Structure formats: structure tokens, C-alpha cells
Amino acid sequence: MANAAVGIDLGTSYSCVSVLERGSPRVLANVYGERTTASVVFFKDDGQIEVGNQAKANIIHHPVHTVSSAKRLIGRYFFSEEVKKARAIYAYDIREAPNHGVRIGIRDEEFSLPEISAMVIREVKQVAEAQLGQPVTQAVITVPAYFNDNQRQATKDAGKIAGVEVLRILNEPTAAALAYGFGRGINQRVAVYDLGGGTFDISILEIGKDVFEVLATCGDTFLGGDDLDDRVLDLLADEFVERHGINPRNDPHAFEKLKAAAEETKKGLSVEEEFCVQINDVMKNEAGEPLPLVRTIDRVEFARLVQDLIQRTFKVCDEALQQSDLTTRDLDGVILVGGPTRLPVIRQAVTDYFQQEPKADVDPDEVVAMGAAIHAASLVGQETAAESILLDVTPLDLRIGVVGGLAEPVIESNTPVPIEQSRRFTTARDDQESVAIRVYQGESRIASENELLGEFEFSGFTKGRRSEVEIDVAFEINVDGIVEVTASDPNTGEQASTSITLSSGLSEGDLDKILRSDRAARVGAVKTAPSASEDKQSLESVQAPPESTHATGKDLAEEDAIDLADIDLEEDILELAESQRDSWAEDENERSGPGLFDASVRDLSAPDDDPEEL
């Protein structure tokens, strides 16, 4: 084989790369023999970029120019809770970009999150190339099962920027189950308990000889090993304040030292009964004297600190079991994934909850990359690879925005993919010329409480009286968990198709710009790298958006959300729609959409406003 297809576990804290060799997955180590690479990027003064374990080791010296845990931010809006939290914790500069996006400011440059992740992908790609002695051009990249469309898209973009063809975006727990069940010829029902650095997933799967069916998946993208560290960090910081009367949280260097100590404590307690933090010089006082911190933490105290976080994971497990109509007694095995699951306090809690010992022959740090490698080989048809068919599900309800600020479910969570569903809607006003179609993911009927995946405008359909003009909207979720929406007029066949315009992260135009720019080489893409022909095509077909000629604020205020046609489905929603419609007649300018996105409506819809584009 001239080019290798690898599996990449792109983790919050650490990343790992693996390849299938002679029918079994091998984890590829770097020149120092390290089998995982810290997902940390350090921007040096001279413009060089250093990625990995060395960058992590130096983080206390360069906290402002070192980006860690980028996965917590990828595909998120600037106003999201997670970004707010990250801005409080990390010393690097997290800025707002147009359309509520997020950028990392490093000196006089700005980087998008997919670019940061691309640097990590490039690093592990190079590790693989050095080990294999051949170029790596294709990869399966894993994501938490609970990642939404925005996060998946952004991760896929990161792969493209790093110059790899992303064969598949694969869910981490599914990858772990594949690695566990691969080639064993077993028939088992298992739970995969995946506590990563920043996310928690639980998946229930049925493993067969060649078919792996996900029965249910649930998760919490706000919960991970980092949160355990934060509890220890808080304890250490409070202790320091008590001892010296100075808050180390206000000093980035001191804070990084305590953060490193907290992580070490957590790791230490995986093997020892107690761990002693001993830092001679956390920071200096006004007189320039070093202020030390010495504190011993044992397993009992640590367990008390994190108990509620661990209990939160079991609430999610309850949900997954309920969704799959099973109890813990129906499970043949429990697989632990993610570094934090090495902690005895977690292993014990998991054993108690599932009433059985977790499988011991699975390496929680490497199993995901191994599964991804197995699947990559299967997808490219590598001869030594047995074919594996992964029947996965979508983790979240897919919804469409309707009048009244509501979001109607179209595809429920835990529906298998690929799937396509379509709904028929009617216009909300007489002679309406266009509709704004907003697509959400989340569990709430209130539109603004869900994640907005994007919106696009559909125009050119038949004009007529309100509620008499029909519009079909088709929703598709593919095997990457990525959403595509198509609107059409059932009478004329007129169609507007788009994979959703990203409201956060990168638009295809942005991505195109990065791939063409000089900085691509620095960021990760080798411009001459043979990328997939389909990728090239889709990128080349995207031109700069034409200047909008008639998208004024007024037009957009007038055109609006669409109305439900399938009346008897959701009568209460329709009632709301009706009353909303009445208030419209009185005040045409009143908008019903979530106020939060009003500003972005203009930005987003402008490029699509030209009917030629649709």
C-alpha cells in the first residue's frame, strides 16, 4: 500500500494515532516512544509552532501563547457556556469572530478552532508517517458521540486543513466497541462508558460478527476529566489563599503551576493511596520571596471532591439504558474509555452501577484510535481488514424553527443513520417571497434553547395566499452525523439545497481561503497533497459570496419563519402559530425568531439571497 489510512483519536487532552497492520491495530508512537500526543499547541516567538507533549511540558512558561483543550471550543458559539467557562480558565486569548464564531488570538494573528485542531492532526499524522515510512493521506477521525453537527463539521474541516481526506467522522464509543469486538466473533450487548478530558459519552451497543449496532447513545459535552482536575485545582488555590493571603488565580503562571499539580494529583491517585503536592515557588510575594504550597490529598478526600461529577455520569447512563429499553442486567460487558476511567474512584463507581467489573483487556487511552484504524482499513478496502458495518445513531433531536419561536422535531435522538425525513410546511403570510429555514439540534421545543446549526433562505417558490403555498423540506443525516437540508416547491420542483451554512466556525468560503492561503502550510495543509477529488471539487465550486443587492433589513424582517401545514400533528404548536400570525397582521415588523440570532440573520442570509445561488 502506497498511502496509509489511519485512525485518529483527536482528544481534548491527548490524541492518538493507530493503523491496522496484518489484521490487527497498532498504536503509532513518536520518536520518544510516546503513544499519545498532548493536544496542545505552542506558538513560539519566532513564528514556529510546536505541538504535543513538549508544548504541554512548557505550558507553565508560556500560558498566553499555548492553546490547550481546543476540542472544548471547536464548533461552538462565542456566547455558549463552554466558551465563557474556557475564557475564565485558559490564559490564551479567546475572541469573538463574526457570526458569533470563536477565534484564538496569538500576538497579531487570529486562528480558528479548526486550524488549531488541524495542527494537532498534522502532528499525529507526522508521527504516523515517520513510523510507517510512507505518506498518510486518509484518516478516520473520532468525535464524542454527543457532538452536534457544528462540532462534527468543524472537526471535518480540521482534517481537511491538515491535508487528510476524512474517510469518516466516527463516534468514539462506537470506535471503542469496534476495537473490543473486532475479530472475536462474539455476540454481546455492551455499554461503553467514555469519560474523556472534556466530554462524557455512554453508548449501548449490540456487537455481532461484522455488524455493530448502536442501540442508544447519550452524553454530556460539559463534563470530563478536566472537571475533576478543576476540583483539585480549586482546593489547592483556596489552600494557597488561606496560607499566604494572595489569590494565585490572578497570576497566569501560578495558575498554570497549580493546574499542572492538580492533574498530577489526579494521575498520582490512580496508582497511589495518597499524593503530596509540593511546589516550592508557586509565585513570589511583593518582597520577591517565593511562596510554597505543600498539600497531601488521599483517595478518600479526592472521592469526596468529585463524587457529584461521577454521579452526573450515571444519570446519563440511566437515560441511555431507558432509551434502549434495557437494564444493567441485560449487559454482557462494560468497556471503559478515556484516561480518567483509570481512576479507582471511577472504576469502583462504574462497577457498582453496572453490577459488573469493567473489561480489563481494553486500554482506555488507545482503544478509540485502534477502533478508528480498524474502520479506516475497512473503508478503504485494505485486504487484511475484515469488513465492519457500524450502524450508528444521531445523538440529538434535529428540529426546524417554526413561527412562535418554537422548534419542531423532525428526526429524534437515537434514530439510526443514514436517514432522511421530509416535512411539508406552508407560508405564514400572503405573497410571501422567501422563507428562512432555521435548523436546530437539541431537546427543547423552545428554538433558542437549542443549538442553531444554521439557516438558509428559500425563495422562487409559487406565490400565493398564506398557508396555501407549500414547501417541502428534506432533512438528511449522513453516517458522519452531519446534517444536510433541502427545500423544494412540490408544485414547481424548484429546489434549494445546502449543507447547512455554518453559523459558528468556518464557512466554506473561510475554509477555502485557509486552504489557498500561504498560512495553510504553517497550519497544516500541504497544498500539493493529493486530497480526495470530491473534496477538491466541493471546495473549488465555492466562490466568494456575491455582493448582496437586495437583502435589506426590511426584507428580512418581512420574510419570516414558516408555518406548519400538517395540522393534526401538533395541534398546540399550530395554535401558537395561529395566534402569532394574528399579531403579525397587526405589526408586520414584529419578529418572532429568537432575538439572539437577529443580527446573524442578515449576515447569513445575504450571500444566499441571490436566487442564482440557490
Added chain:
Amino acid sequence: MGDMTTAEIRALSKIIDELDYYKILRLQPSAGSAEIRQAYHANSRHFHPDARRRLDESLEAECTQISKRVTEAYCVLRDPRRRQAYDAKLLRKEGLRIQLAEARAAHQRDSVLVRQGRTAQGRDLYRKATEAMADENWPAALQNLQLALTFESDNTFFKNQLDSLRASHPSEA
């Protein structure tokens, strides 16, 4: 199902809109849950994007289309409530597909109908029975429920109501 030829897959994708979910999964209408799952797996081995390496690459669009319909069929048939709504739709000859959300809503609507009574007489008698229950007039409540059941003998909701009334007031019964 054996291996399909390129021509067979093309043909299947062309006529997929004319097949009901049982035909898509190659199932008898009486198929049980284990058979439905087996059929889903068997079909996925052929059409799921993971399985394409054995296939002609020009068939990608066809296979994706079939695969999406296989998933949809599985989602409806494996869920007893959705399957019930779908079977009713097939019986009424109202189409071969049902949207997943529609199937759920149809079932909810049916169960509301069952609760209130499907026939005018049944609804009327059930209303009288509930009024009698509110007045604690147990003999009248029993009588009206029994009468309601003569119009809707298969209404399980009425039956359960009657059974619990008999159980709580054995002397009246």
C-alpha cells in the same frame, strides 16, 4: 438475501418508492422484532455506506438512497406504536411511507380516540359513565360502560375502566 448484481441494485433504487417497508426489508407482515433486526442487519451489509467497498463505486448514490430507506423502514417497524400507525396507513392505502414524527403523532391521536370512544354512541355512553362516576352513582356508571362496550367491543380503554370499576365496587357488579 444473496449477493445482488449491479443491475439489481439499480433496479431496486428505481422502484424503492413503490415498495412498502416490509418489502424493502424483505419481511412478512407478521415478522417479529428479532426478524426485523436481522433483516436490518442483512440489508445494511449490502447498502450501508460502510459496506460499499465490495460494490461498484458508480452505485454510491443508489446505495445511499436504499440505505436511508432501509433505516426508515427499520425505525418504523421496530417500534410497535409506529408500526401500528403504519399498518393502519397501509390498510387505508394512504401511502407506502410514514414520517417518523407522523407515525408517533398518529399513534397518540389514535389513543386519544380510543379513550374518548371511536363511535358516536360509544363516546356518548362513555361521557355518561364518567358523569355518573363523578356523582358516585356506581350502578349507572357500570351500566353505561357496559353499553359503550357493546358499540366498541375491542376498546381496551373502556374494558380496563370497567374492570377497575368492578374491582373497586364489587357489590354493585
